[in-house]
Amino acid sequence: MSLNIIVLAKQVPDTRNVGKDAMKEDGTINRAALPAIFNPEDLNALEQALHLKDANPGSTITLLTMGLPRAAEIIREAIYRGADSGIVLTDRVLGGADTLATSYSLAQAVKKFGNYDIILGGRQAIDGDTAQVGPQIAEKLGIPQVTYAEEILDLKDGFVTVKRRLENGVETVKAPLPCVVTVNGSAADCRPRNAMRVQKYKFAVSPSEVAKLTDRQKEIVENRPYLQLQEWGAAFVDADPEQIGFAGSPTKVKSIENVVFTAKESRVLDDDDAAIEDLVKELIANHTIG
Amino acid sequence: MANFYTDNPDLRHHLTHPLMEKIVALKERDYTDAEKYDYAPLDYADAQDSYDKVLEIVGEICGDIIAPNAEDVDHQGPRVENGRVIYADKTQENLDACRKAGLMGMAMPRRYGGLNFPITPYIMAADIVSRADTGFENLWGLQDCAETIYEFANEEQKQKFIPRVCQGETMSMDLTEPDAGSDLQSVMLKATEQPDGTWLLNGVKRFITNGDSDIHLVLARSEAGTKDGRGLSMFIYDKRDGGVNVRRIENKMGIKGSPTCELTYKNAKAVLCGNRRMGLIKYVMALMNGARLGIAAQSVGVSELAYREALAYARDRKQFGKAIIEFPAVYEMLSVMKAKLDASRSLLYACARYVDIYKIYDDIAKERSLTPEERKESKYYSRLADALTPLAKGLGSEYCNQNAYDCIQIHGGSGFMKDYACERLYRDARITSIYEGTTQLQVVAAIRHVTTGTYLSLIREYEAEAVKPELQSLKDRLIAMTAVYAEAVDKVGSVEDTAYGDFMARRLVEMAGNIIMGHLLVLDANRTDSFTRSAEVYCNIAQAEVTKHSEFIKNFAPAEIAAYKVD
Numbered sequence: 001m002s003l004n005i006i007v008l009a010k011q012v013p014d015t016r017n018v019g020k021d022a023m024k025e026d027g028t029i030n031r032a033a034l035p036a037i038f039n040p041e042d043l044n045a046l047e048q049a050l051h052l053k054d055a056n057p058g059s060t061i062t063l064l065t066m067g068l069p070r071a072a073e074i075i076r077e078a079i080y081r082g083a084d085s086g087i088v089l090t091d092r093v094l095g096g097a098d099t100l101a102t103s104y105s106l107a108q109a110v111k112k113f114g115n116y117d118i119i120l121g122g123r124q125a126i127d128g129d130t131a132q133v134g135p136q137i138a139e140k141l142g143i144p145q146v147t148y149a150e151e152i153l154d155l156k157d158g159f160v161t162v163k164r165r166l167e168n169g170v171e172t173v174k175a176p177l178p179c180v181v182t183v184n185g186s187a188a189d190c191r192p193r194n195a196m197r198v199q200k201y202k203f204a205v206s207p208s209e210v211a212k213l214t215d216r217q218k219e220i221v222e223n224r225p226y227l228q229l230q231e232w233g234a235a236f237v238d239a240d241p242e243q244i245g246f247a248g249s250p251t252k253v254k255s256i257e258n259v260v261f262t263a264k265e266s267r268v269l270d271d272d273d274a275a276i277e278d279l280v281k282e283l284i285a286n287h288t289i290g
Numbered sequence: 291m292a293n294f295y296t297d298n299p300d301l302r303h304h305l306t307h308p309l310m311e312k313i314v315a316l317k318e319r320d321y322t323d324a325e326k327y328d329y330a331p332l333d334y335a336d337a338q339d340s341y342d343k344v345l346e347i348v349g350e351i352c353g354d355i356i357a358p359n360a361e362d363v364d365h366q367g368p369r370v371e372n373g374r375v376i377y378a379d380k381t382q383e384n385l386d387a388c389r390k391a392g393l394m395g396m397a398m399p400r401r402y403g404g405l406n407f408p409i410t411p412y413i414m415a416a417d418i419v420s421r422a423d424t425g426f427e428n429l430w431g432l433q434d435c436a437e438t439i440y441e442f443a444n445e446e447q448k449q450k451f452i453p454r455v456c457q458g459e460t461m462s463m464d465l466t467e468p469d470a471g472s473d474l475q476s477v478m479l480k481a482t483e484q485p486d487g488t489w490l491l492n493g494v495k496r497f498i499t500n501g502d503s504d505i506h507l508v509l510a511r512s513e514a515g516t517k518d519g520r521g522l523s524m525f526i527y528d529k530r531d532g533g534v535n536v537r538r539i540e541n542k543m544g545i546k547g548s549p550t551c552e553l554t555y556k557n558a559k560a561v562l563c564g565n566r567r568m569g570l571i572k573y574v575m576a577l578m579n580g581a582r583l584g585i586a587a588q589s590v591g592v593s594e595l596a597y598r599e600a601l602a603y604a605r606d607r608k609q610f611g612k613a614i615i616e617f618p619a620v621y622e623m624l625s626v627m628k629a630k631l632d633a634s635r636s637l638l639y640a641c642a643r644y645v646d647i648y649k650i651y652d653d654i655a656k657e658r659s660l661t662p663e664e665r666k667e668s669k670y671y672s673r674l675a676d677a678l679t680p681l682a683k684g685l686g687s688e689y690c691n692q693n694a695y696d697c698i699q700i701h702g703g704s705g706f707m708k709d710y711a712c713e714r715l716y717r718d719a720r721i722t723s724i725y726e727g728t729t730q731l732q733v734v735a736a737i738r739h740v741t742t743g744t745y746l747s748l749i750r751e752y753e754a755e756a757v758k759p760e761l762q763s764l765k766d767r768l769i770a771m772t773a774v775y776a777e778a779v780d781k782v783g784s785v786e787d788t789a790y791g792d793f794m795a796r797r798l799v800e801m802a803g804n805i806i807m808g809h810l811l812v813l814d815a816n817r818t819d820s821f822t823r824s825a826e827v828y829c830n831i832a833q834a835e836v837t838k839h840s841e842f843i844k845n846f847a848p849a850e851i852a853a854y855k856v857d
Contacts, residue, residue, distance in 0.1 A: 016291075192351050195344045195392040195405055199329035202343065216332055224328065 002058030003155070005049045006110060007083065008121035008134065009042035009063055011071040015126050023256065038074045041122025043190035045183040048152050049120050050082045050191060056155070060084045062113070066094060066106055072206040072229050079201045080193035085226070087113070088206050091233040093245050099128070101248035103136030108237040110141060118160060119180045123148060131182070138180035145180040146173055150187045206231045292357070294418045295349025298594070300632070301414055303818045304639040305341060310410065313643060314338070316650045317408045327400045341411040347391050348415045352422035356384045360423040363547035364714050373535030375502035375549045377429075384426050388458070394433050395456030398440060402448060403456035409649065410642040413587045417638070420591025421598075424718035425545035427591065428499050431584045435461040435507050438577045439526065441652075442564035447526060451505055459504035463577060464527075464553065466497045472731060474509065474570055475519040479555060481510035489525060489562060491533070491555040499725075501551025502536050504529050507577065508560060509569050519570040525560035533558025544717030579679050581726045583645060586638050586682035589690035589722045592715055593631040596693035599712050600624060600700040607702075614700070623700060627693045629811075629827035634686035636810035637803070641678035648672035674748060677739035678806075684732030685803045687722035694719035730796075736803075737795040740779055745802040746772070752809035757816045764815075764829050768808045771836045775801045778843045790848040797839040804832035 013034035015022070021033045046063075053059040063078040063086035065071045075086030089109045097105065110119065119138075124131035131147070138145035146162045150170065154161040155177075164171045165184045175181075203217050206229040210218060221227045234244055242248060269275040283289045295301060314337045315321070321337075323330035331337035359380035366378040377385070388394060397412045398404025412434075420427040436455040439448060455461060470476040479493035491510055495501070506527040513521035527534060533556055540550040564573055601624055604615035614620045651660060651668035660668065694716040698705035705712045723729045739745050749772050757765055778801060782794045811828050814821035 192387055192391040193347050194390065195347055195396070196329050197392070198343045198347065199331075199340045199405075202339070220332070 001056050001156075002060070003052060003056050003117040004115055005052060005059060005061045006113065006116050006119045007042070007046050007049045007061055007063050007078065008106060008119060008137070009046065009065050009074055009078065010039045010122075010125045010127075011036050011065065011067050011074045012039045012125050012127040013037075036070070036073065038077050039122055039125045039127075041124060041126075041183060041185050042074075043122070044185055044187040045120040045122045045181075046078055046081060046083065047188050047190040048149070048181070048183055051188075052118070052152060052155060053082065062086060064089065064106065064109055064113070066090070066097075066102060066109075069206060069208040069231065072209055072231075075206075075229055076201060076204050077193070079204055080198045081191055082194065082197070085229065087230045087232055089232050089237065090208075091235075093234050093241065094239075096246040096249060097244060098249035098251035099130050099132040099136060100250060101244050103133045103140060104243045104248060105234070105237070105239055106133065107137045107140035108239045109232060110137065112232070112237045117177050118155070119178065121180070121182050123182045123184050134180055134182035141178075141180070143179050144175045145182070146175050147182045149181045149183045152181065201227065203227050204229055292353030293346065293349040294352040294357070294421055295345045297349070297353075298418075299820070300635065301345070301417070302342070303814065303821075304635065305345070305411060305414060306338065307639065307643065307817075309643050309647075310338070310408075313408050313410065313646045313650065316647065316654070317406065319654075323400060323406070330400060330406070341407065344393075344396075344405065344407075345411060345414060345418065348393060348418050351384075351387050351391055351393075352418050355387050356419065356422035356426055359384055360426070360547075361711070361714070363423060363425065367546045368539060368549040370536050370539055370551075373537075375500075375536055375539065375551065377549070378547055381426060381429065381547050384423070385429065385458070385460070388430055393430070394458045395436060395452065397434065398436055398452050398456055402440075402452035404436075404452070409583070409646045410639060413583060413638065413642045416584055416587035417591045417594070417635070420588040421595045422591075423547065424588060424592055424715065424722075425547035427584075427588050428545060428548040429460060431588070432461045432463070432500055432503065434580050434584060435463050435505075435577065437580055438463075438507055438524070438573060439563065441576060442524070442568075442573050443526065447561060447563065451526065451528075454505065460500055461505050461507070462498055462500045462503035463581070464495045464498050464501065464506050464508040465574060467494060468496050471497070472728065474574065475517075475522075477509050477511060477522055477570070479508065479510040480514075481512040481523060481525060481560070483512070489560050491525065491527065491558040491560050493555050494537075495551075495553040495555070497540065498551045498553055499548055501539075501549065501553045502529070506534070507563065508555075509574055510560075512562075512566050512569075520567055522569040522574075523566045524563040524569040524573040526563050527558055527560040531559045542721075544714070544720055578726060579645075579676070582679050582683040582732075583638075583641060585722055585726045586634075586641070586679070586686045589683070589686040589719075590631070590635045590638050592690040592719045592722065593627070593634060593686075593693045595715055596690070596697040596712070596719070597624070597627045597631050599710070599715070600627060600693075600697040603701050603704075603710070603712075620700060623696050625823065625827050626831065627696050629824045629831060630689040630693060632814070632821060632824035633807035633811055633828050634682070634689045636814055637678065637682045637807050638686060640810055641675060641682045644671045644675040644678060648675055673744060677736070677744040677748070680727075680732035680735035681799070681803045681806065683726065684723075684729045684736065685800070685807075687719075688729055690722055691719045733796045733799045736799045737791075740795070740798045740802055741783060745806065746776060746779075749802075749805055749809065752806070752813065755813060755816075757812055761812050761815055761822070761825070764808070764812050764825055767829055767833060768805055768812065771801075771805050771808070771833055774836055774840045775805060778840050781843055785848050787848050789851060793851055793854070794843060794846075797843060801836050801839050804835050808832045 014037045024030045049061045053061055061083040063075045063083050066089040069090050071088050094105055121134045135145050148164045149162045150165040151163045153163055158177050159174050161174045165186050203221055204227045311334050314334055321333055324332050331340055362380045363378045368375050368377045395404040396407045400406045416431050419430050433455055436452050439451050467477055481489045481491055483489050508525040508527050509522055510525055511521050512523035535554050537552045537554050604620050605613055607614045648668045648671040697712045698716055701710055701712050808829050811825040815825040
């Protein structure tokens with residue numbers, strides 16, 4: 001059975017290597033100071049999608065991302081790994097969106113896209129850490145959602161079976177298609193870029209990127225439709241201006257604080273293995289380690 | 291998130307050598323493949339961009355997967371169950387990553403599903419992989435056995451086997467036997483022709499790297515009753531046909547992740563590759579030259595890791611109130627390591643470029659006849675490749691062993707413990723100067739280029755290249771060393787005594803190698819400033835070595851050999 005798979009992904013600043021200029025005076029992220037990368041858990045989601053495609057020949061994977069026009073970079077990254085095509089949802093009026101406006105805009109794009117069997121996305125993006133967008137999209141589309149997915153175990157007869165990674169163990173659930181599945185960082189790493197695909201798709205560009213190509217490259221893109229990435233605007237996806245961008249975003253950042261843990265109390269442990277084991281378990285449970 | 295390609299700008303320097311433009315244009319037949327294949331380059335810049343992007347994938351897999359797996363692979367190693375090899379878990383993970391990334395069959399033509407890379411960027415990938423895990427480089431690097439199938443097998447065999455290699459099936463070259471190591475003429479594995487034209491193989495092979503591979507190249511005796519190399523032919527054995535089992539795998543000192551197998555052939559069905567009787571004299575020689583370049587790359591990768599490990603430790607380790615890198619005894623060792631690393635890498639890529647040109651001409655000659663100029667050029671580069679391959683393998687592998695030794699020395703007592711990577715790379719390095727022909731056999735291959743003057747004329751060409759004024763004094767010193775070398779060659783040549791000539795061969799070959807590498811580093815420094823330090827340090831090493839050998843030869847009377855001869 002061939003599937004129409006949508007992978008939701010985001011280009012994010014690489015917050016894993018944060019310097020002191022990572023944040024602007026107003027508390028928002030200084031995107032210019034940080035390299036832009038493929039949100040890590042979205043790569044985990046892409047791997048699950050590729051896995052489904054491997055098992056269901058003829059399936060197609062479309063990457064959908066909202067952001068600046070340069071977000072086409074992560075579409076190419078996804079195509080190098082095995083995705084088929086991608087759409088950048090980009091428009092000035094979409095800027096400044098919180099999770100509510102973002103999920104509305106993306107849900108509109110999904111509706112415009114139409115026929116799909118399953119939507120996959122990372123659990124959360126490393127720039128906001130909210131984990132809200134995936135679930136909100138499912139709500140807006142009126143379809144089921146499975147969160148914290150670690151592995152898609154099976155997909156057949158209109159149902160998907162998913163292993164979820166929870167705080168103290170795993171849970172296996174079954175959901176009817178279509179549905180949204182958000183994938184956890186503990187899922188399998190995404191496969192590497194493929195050498196042949198990198199060469200085949202390196203000129204895959206969105207309309208706003210065409211200008212940077214040479215004439216010969218433009219000709220190549222014109223003759224090879226699979227190199228033409230799509231760029232959609234707010235009007236194209238029939239978005240209500242009141243529900244997008246700043247206007248559609250009730251969340252306002254009031255202030256940003258740098259929180260430093262100041263707890264000072266100390267504990268004396270018994271000098272035996274059991275006490276150490278208890279402490280390690282406690283530290284794992286409260287996420288201090290692990 | 292390490293990337294072993296992008297973190298090493300020296301690689302890009304070699305990849306963008308001026309000769310590459312010619313190599314790529316020839317390889318891509320003036321970029322006419324772009325009409326037929328959607329992943330073929332449009333022009334030179336596009337091709338370079340593709341090499342760069344693909345090597346970035348190699349660098350990422352090496353930094354993120356293969357290198358972090360190396361310790362586990364070294365500890366777990368492969369095992370044999372029911373005649374089959376089971377790789378260490380993480381070896382399998384490495385192979386899967388390379389397959390998914392499409393890094394197999396890199397140098398094979400596009401019509402068989404390959405990437406059509408020239409040898410130079412392919413060898414660069416080997417250099418990078420070896421730094422991540424030397425033993426794994428063997429498994430991955432055996433893909434260049436496909437080159438032998440491409441060059442000598444018939445079209446049906448090429449279509450059957452090469453696409454499978456490009457899809458990730460592994461290969462092995464089954465040459466060595468219990469009584470045929472360096473002396474392959476003694477191979478006894480018996481090949482018997484069947485009425486349908488296929489052959490049955492019977493006998494034993496030993497020390498076969500990745501001996502349970504999917505596709506084997508096998509050297510066997512097709513001519514019953516013969517005893518020398520002229521009775522040997524090359525066969526292709528497909529594991530899917532069965533008949534070859536792994537009896538045991540060796541318990542080795544290093545490269546433990548790479549299974550070294552003893553194989554038993556019981557009526558194993560195989561097909562003849564190329565012509566009968568040409569197995570050793572033509573095909574194995576070609577195969578070995580490719581494999582030797584591979585070991586040269588493997589050696590450079592080990593040297594790179596040794597230098598990096600030593601440098602990091604020397605910066606970090608404090609004694610007597612300061613980092614040990616501040617002590618002359620330590621920083622001298624480090625700069626000598628770097629100079630040897632840079633010298634052997636420059637030689638490796640010079641050699642790879644020469645191999646590229648003549649091999650591409652060989653390939654073009656299958657499509658059309660070469661012009662007289664092309665034939666002349668092909669012959670010229672073929673000779674240079676033949677001359678530099680044993681130097682790159684012989685001296686590069688010795689340098690990597692020296693660097694691995696110094697790496698441990700810089701770590702002091704900690705280096706002797708199993709806690710640091712340096713002890714693994716010390717063990718891994720050791721095989722490089724032994725397999726695919728020992729250093730002593732590389733000298734045998736190289737010495738004729740001393741006597742026929744290939745090295746000297748190459749040195750003269752390097753001398754003719756203009757360099758920046760600030761590099762002139764280094765060049766002048768190399769010119770002076772060459773006079774000393776030429777004198778030593780004359781002295782040894784003037785004595786008509788084979789034993790004396792063999793006795794002195796190593797010294798002459800090393801002198802030639804030192805001078806050639808000196809010139810290559812000066813030319814590197816001429817193009818990229820960061821090589822100047824290594825050029826200076828290496829010229830000091832080269833001058834001392836050349837002087838040492840020259841003095842030895844000068845002061846040595848042929849009759850003195852008697853004092854060395856051990857019964």
